[in-house]
Amino acid sequence: MLLYSKSTIVVLQQQKSIRGEKMSSKQKPDAMLDRIGPNSKGFTLVEIIVILAVISILVAILTPTVLKYIDEARGDRAGEDVKSISAMINDLIKDTGKYPGNKLESGNTFLCSTGNVGLSGQTWGTTADCEDLANHLVTNSPGTTATSDDYPSSGKFRWKGPYITNLSEDPWGNGYQINASTLVGGNTSVTWVISAGPDGTFQTSVTSTSLSGDDVGVRIK
DSSP: OOOHHHHHHHHHHHHHHHHHHHHHHHHHHHHHHHHTSSSSOOOOHHHHHHHHHHHHHHHHHHHHHHHHHHHHHHHHHHHHHHOOOOOOOHHHHHHHHHOGGOOOOOOOOEEEOOSOOOOOOOOOOOTTEEEEEEHHHSSSSSSSSOOGGGGOOOSSOOOOOOSSSSSOOOTTTTTOOOOOGGSSSOSSSSOOEEEOOTTOOOOOOOTTTSSSOOOOOOOOO
């Protein structure tokens, strides 16, 4: 008969506990494999196809709405731009007592902002007869480079610009235009600040008293 002291029994119990923990740790990977094995639940091919179909339907529904909002925002911006340019032209006339039409360089009949000109449709400005609108509103350098062509720079009636710091193209990359040859004293013909609109084609003629097509504009007079 074997006799063990209490301390020996404690040691044996600790060793048994350690062996049990080692066996348990060895068994854990197998248990994990069982949980993620072929019986684990995931997305089936049918479920993935259904999800993709739903996403495609949502995109098809939302895309026209988003594009509509973008087009409306561009139209609103163009509308605000032509109103601002018209107001600045009127301020220029009031400040200087001079009409931009009288300051055009020989051969020019239109004032144009940056952007594409020479667009199709009704006859408006081209690179050959457009003068940079910025030369009147951003800097005091209309017409030729001769100082004598500038607006007055002193006195009661003088150029008080810049009237705008950034005169950009319309939202569709084309230039805003003014048929400035009519913007002279005593001329009663209509004068437009106009954009060719989303299609980039002028439907409004320079002599028309109302806008046509998708053109965006406002009459200075």
